[in-house]
Amino acid sequence: MPTETFEFQVEARQLLQLMIHSVYSNKDVFLRELVSNASDALDKLRLAALRDDLSDVDVSDLHIELEVDKEARTLTVRDNGIGMSYDEVTRLIGTIANSGTAKFLQELREAEDAAGADGLIGQFGVGFYSGFMVADEVTLVTRRAGETQGTRWTSRGEGTYTLETVEEAPQGTSVTLHLKPTDSENQLHDYTSAWKIREIVKRYSDFITWPVRLLPEPGEDGAEAGEPETLNSMKALWARPRDEVSDDEYHELYKHIAHDWREPLETIRLQAEGTFEYQALLFVPSHAPHDLFTQGYQRGVQLYVKRVFIMDDCEELLPPYLRFVKGVVDAQDLSLNVSREILQQDRHIRMIQRRLTKKVLATVKDLRTSAPERYATFWREFGPVLKEGLVTDSENRDAILAASSFATTHDADEPTTLQGYVERMKDGQKDIYFMTGESRRAIEDSPHMEAFRAKGVEVLLLTDAVDEVWVDAVGEYEGKPLRSVAKGEIDLDGDREEKTDAEKEQQDEEYAGLLGWMTEHLSEDVKEVRLSSRLTVSPACVVSDANELTPALENMYRAMGQEVPHAKRILELNPEHQLVKSLNRAYAEQQQDRSELTETADLLHALAVLAEGGRPKEPARFVKLVADRLERTL
Template sequence: MTTETFEFQVEARQLLQLMIHSVYSNKDVFLRELVSNASDALDKLRLAALRDDAPDADVSDLHIELEADPDARTLTVRDNGIGMSYEEVTRLIGTIANSGTAKFLEELREAKDAAGADGLIGQFGVGFYSGFMVADEVTLVTRRAGEPQGTRWTSKGEGTYTLEPLDEAPQGTAVTLHLKPADSDDQLHDYTSEWKIREIVKKYSDFITWPVRLLPRPGDDADEAREPETLNSMKALWARPRDEVSEEEYHELYKHIGHDWRDPLETIRLQAEGTFEYQALLFVPAHAPHDLFTQGYQRGVQLYVKRVFIMDDCEELLPPYLRFVKGVVDAQDLSLNVSREILQQDRHIRMIQRRLTKKVLSTVKDLRTSAPERYATFWREFGAVLKEGLVTDSDNQDAILAASSFESTHDADEPTALKAYTERMKDGQEAIYYMTGESRRAIENSPHMEAFRAKGVEVLLLTDAVDEVWVDAVGEYEGKPLRSVAKGEIDLSGTEDDKSEEEKERQGEEYAGLLGWMSEHLGEEVKEVRLSSRLTVSPACVVSDSGELTPALENMYRAMGQEVPSAKRILELNPEHQLVKSLNRAWTDRADRTELTETAELLHALAVLAEGGRPGDPARFVQLMADRLERTV
């Protein structure tokens, strides 16, 4: 058999160097990651055997072994699970073909503290490499279940690794760490010490469903009398009585299945009994993962059947807008040979999804009053993705709204619930007003907000991309219509300082000629020119007609590849602004029509710019502005 030497992928080489040079403060996590990988390998073999996908595999005693040799300074983590073929070792170990690798390296370098860096290992699926934190050399021997040939992989983490086919190798995978000298500066613990191994396994891996056995030390006189010692309890936390499980144990389970170093924000436990029994243990993370909004995000919770692991990311158990939730569901009455296609049609799975969805939403809602700080954290991290459900899940729309918060002009520091908004509505106010935009500051400075600010009418400030969509999907709340301050006619009648009908009629007559002329002249750019009831400071603004798409929504659809015809906007003029008054007098006095035309075009372009848009002909706008400025100097 020939041994070949290969170079690591660039990202893998960078990652190894970061780990070798003491990036992590808590080096104990290397054993957590290796035991977790071994557990996954056993899960996969057990499932393959149940589905008859590995007919020749030995599943009589699936377990994990830990073997420490103080004299040789080695620690071996061994499992008799699914193992890997030569090609799989090449693909999975020699490179990091992971879309999150670059992001991982960036976050690793920018970690504010050592504790923050510690948990990034598992989060990006590179736990195997954590062995180089404590080892000068790592050797991996593996054989895929049912295959005759094994593979040996060896590296000192210095840029290269070797691969060697083996005629004989036990089923599964053995990772041997050639530990750094005990007296090295960055080696705080002796990882050949039995007490240290017990401590790490008890802390991080006590809930692993497979036995983690510590073998007697080689050369011990009492070897013959000593049996391998099982270090973990192997008790599924979701199956144990609530009063027998500590919060710390829940947190460690979350870190194992969520690949996160932080404690979860909230733990949710659910047990259903009767005709269809299942147990669920769910976790709401404290931070959103970096790839939450990417197409390849791995969502779903782990599915077990009678404590037998079935799949890692069962998407059918929770809707996409709850994809951030991690956890375990253990059903009693599903087939062990269940597939994703079967799950999509299974009525029991649909029933579980409905129950879990309602439980998560009610938990989030309750956090608002029971733990305001944790609720604020949740909304900051996951509010945007939760609001997707307002568009996709009509059955739970009310529950999602009850769990949601929105920034508003009422309080700059604390978002509001819709119910609280309606309780503060002014007498005679019939609608819930909102405006969408890129940021709170941009919305607050928009001309569309002027009348609402002047009259003290509260406006919701919606800055997430999904806000452009859900407001139309929802339409109303408790009989109060949701109305954009930037669309359609605005009627603030009955509010303080409102104009009388006579005054409105007088101004309409006064400006009728100018409005008609501007509507005709700007006909290719605007749908209509009319007087505004929403402006108090700015001379003009552009608004969308009721029922039409906003420019932001048009751009969103185009970005998704959908052709959307551009709709003409409405130009509104402020009859109280001096510029508009002067323009009307000039039109009435039959002033120079060229001057009037240029002023009208500039007024429209300025209104478009004020809302963050772009004039239809930027070059002409610049020329007109330059000419006007030249005449004023």
């Protein structure tokens, strides 16, 4: 097949230009990425051989080679792994199909410092292109294991690349970087220097399972001709004693596994001994990935069996609500031919999942007291996803609640636990009160909060979408019902000054006519109009019945494609508000014609809807009514 020339995609072209022309504080990351890619290729070949997909392929000496040519100023990273076919090169190297590339470009441009920009490379899976930071030209030669022909890919990063088929190519992949010239200010980045190569590999790739070998140049001091030097220890960190592993080593392993440039928030080690042995090394990230809540998010940890890599993203080892956790699990007694179907049914895997889940939740809970600042970071980044478990994992619901915290009216800066809320409950208070909404400010300004604020009754302020669901699934805590301040009738028991029975009866009789007429007039939108015990300042509010869905939950289900009937709300009036008193007096005395009473009732309902963040049924008519009323008052 003749050599063909292709153009990069627009985003790929933009990415290359940023890497070629931007100034980075740490160019060394390119070698980390290329070695990591080579390691992945070796893992894939070993797995394919174990599954008998490639029975005729030699896997006795899988390794990564680094070769330097000082005269030609080239650095080659070579592996004898799975390799790529012509079509795979076209799909994976010639273009950038990663859906996160646009976000990567944006964050790369906006990175506050050069070090931050460097780290973004691994985060978005574009590590191969990092070679253009140090090279004027990159050549890739690859042959997929089991195939007879190879493929050569070449580019100078200037908008085009070439592809051609080669008849003779070793199995695996080699990437040759034609390095840019160095100058007096750039000697620390001389990647033809053996000491520099050793430093980078030791720093970033010491934990790689496969040997990373540096081929000596003829006559190189300290090395015999023909004898490669292995640069990495190849020790599995999870199998080494804790006191023999530094935090930096753990952090580099995390960065390799998670493709993240930041350090992890927490490292979790677990070793199970007995009839079924396994080791786990888990990491809690310090930030949530941009695609954490998307359907295609790759979750799960790496699974090894007797230190042999089996699969990435093993979903069966942790529940979906812990999908942000990264790490490694190394089991001793699983079959090397294990498949995802087998994993779903394997009792040992289910046992590991239960143990890991409890360990992660206990670690998060302990962070709240041992490292409050790190816990605050965790909850800000992962609180919404952790609370999904309150809906889906009844077995661990108590542990999830113990690890959770919630914003509260008790303290504007310090969130609370449910246990803390219960300990502060007023005498005679039977319920744990909460309200859901888009933001803390929106909830605090809601009319539903007025009586609670006036009486000093604490309310949980829940602003995540999942909060609409889990409060119903949990229902109660330590025998105390979870009660929405925006649903049903509210009676603050001994915390409010009760009217006498005679005063209540008189008030009910006084407003009976108005309430009946407004219920009939607004029947298309509300099921009932009644007097409120939750309002102290606002004239009206709308509430849901105790057992009905809130509007936000209705919208959530509809967004997921589920049909739910629209539930009519209840309109509550504040009998102590002057507007409501005037409306009732006008209705009783018929001082206004019925059309003006109708307009006032419509305005009162629309104002209540607006106050909770909703939208009036007829916005244009509402605006006209308000304008007309304002005009008459001037």
